[in-house]
Amino acid sequence: MTTHTTTRDQGAMQTKAERWWDGPWPWLIYLVFYAVPWLWAWPTAWQLAASVAGFAVFLPTYFISHRLSGNRLLVAAAVMLLIGVVLAPVGGGWTVFPIYAASEAGRVSPPRRAIIAIALVAGVTIATGMAWHQPPFWWLTGVMIVVATGGATISRTAFYARTRALLASQEEVRRLAGTAERERITRDLHDVVGRTLTLAALKADLAAKLAARDPVRAQAEMRAVAEVARAGLAEVRAALAGQNGSSLIYEIAASREALGAAGIDAHLTGGEAAIPGDAGAVLAMTLREAVTNVIRHAEASACAIELALDGRLARLVVTDDGIGRSFREGLGLAGMRQRLTAAGGSLSIVADAPGTRLIATVPA
Template sequence: MLFWGTLGVFVTLYVAYYWREDGGERRDTQWALAAFWGTLTAAIVLGGVVGASATGLLIYGAFMVGYQPRLRLALGLVLGVYVLPLLGAVLWTREQWSGQEWGPGVVLGVTTLCAYLLFGAYSAHQEWRGRWAMRQLRAAQAEKERVAADAERERIARDLHDLLGHTLSVIVLKSELAARLTDQAPDRAAAEIREVERISREALGEVRAAVQGYRGSGFSAELARAKVALDTAGIRLNITAPLPELPEPLQSTLAMVLREAVTNVVRHSGATELRLTLESGSGGYRLMLHDDGSGELAPDGTGLSSMRERLRAMGGSLERTGGSGTRLVAWVPLEGHGEPGLDSGGVAYP
């Protein structure tokens, strides 16, 4: 009962140690020390039951105490609490086995165990440093993305203010003037209204041009965003071949297909990998997306039907097959791409 109870406590501590959430340096040190002393206690208790074989638990303690920021503390504890007492015990009892055939084996075994304990603490510390660096890198990347997003929002707000602020002020003034002249000078009021219409059309064109500039990031930028979305969902993007240079009129069309397909792969496929192939053929380009998900094909939704109809109107096609994952193939011809800025709903892509 004592053996199984102590072993159960140790296993619980060990699992909790490695499954805990990432914490700060202080918290990692606290966990490491708790695991170290807990493992030592378990080894002492079990030593009275199973004998010297309980020292195997010390290996776990050495690894766990090393998984924290203070390497000197880890090595000092392993050396002072594990290694030196073990070596002292061997030397103290050497007369009991001196000259016996198995004596040198004991010395070699204890020496190897002591070296492995120190190496275990050191290697665990190096692993902690690697994970801590990755944790810091992720935090820095998130902060960088947040700052970039804030800067982009400020830029858009500034552009729209510069673009529309003066124009809307002029429209308001001319509209008020036209309202006052309606009874006194109808012809002049009509002229002011026509001027308001002209300014409004120019402003609308400028806004459309600005919005197109925000959207017009092309296939490469959409591919970068797709990779971020897939990485976040734990899906690996495998680009099977070098990507050809896309003509400008086809950039937004294939970017739209990629965006909708990736969105639905992330949401519905349950895949772990998405293979992407973009090929240039006679008269057009073929984009193939093949995931390793469930492969179950639901009936075509509105988004998929709309996308297929739009591509067909351009002389292209869209095919979807299931089975071993789901495969989506979009063919876009060089000629007949009359709608470069397609805007469809979500693709019903399981």
């Protein structure tokens, strides 16, 4: 006979307005059992008066208890139980009031407190029936319903609590998934846009230098700028769609081209073909950001790229001979760490003048 407000997950976990059939009204039907004994013996005037007084106290207590919790709810349940005890000698079906008391007590948290409260209600009901020397059938049925109703309320309350917890956890999962997706897009866009704009700027500067003395080559460089821009746009679209993931072979070729455009000698050691595709995709994005940092910050003349497969680990080492500050703590470095950590790998950087050495590993 407990009442609860129904909830529905609408993204923000907003509580739904209570409908009348979820409220306290339907359960009042059980009060008719109070008058069952009067079908055999019509009550006297004082019995009717006492019963009306009991109902006058019970009804507001019952409706108020619907909004209570904790110790206040236990007090309301105790008042309902007391009404039944007082009306026990009146001749009506007084055990309906302990049943309501057990039902409300079943909503108390934690369940252990509810069980103790229901046991007390049952004990008081038994003691009252025996104290007035009533036939066991008269009050034993009420005790059985007290236990059954209280247990059902505890079960239903626990079910609603688990449901609310599940909805809250689902909302948290959605929130974390959204955060992770935003972080992924940020990392991918940073890597894509950074390398694309860096390469486009290098080729545009080169075209400007060649415009006067070698117009044909300057035009070729500008066409290359346009090609880089188109390729970058395609990669941005792929990143937003969650499809960004360049192959290691492609990224090595693009890195050599970018380093060459910046006037930096590129040296490759090891074979990329031996590294599995999943590990290679992670290292490819790491290589992209590492080479971009070398071009933009290192002021290097040479850059060595080393690939190796050591047992179950794929390793990428990028070394430059620059000023030793090519890998500054920022969004790019944070993106590297997050991507490698998510794949079960690691990142270490040694930045000494001259030169910087980056070591990235990922399970193969």
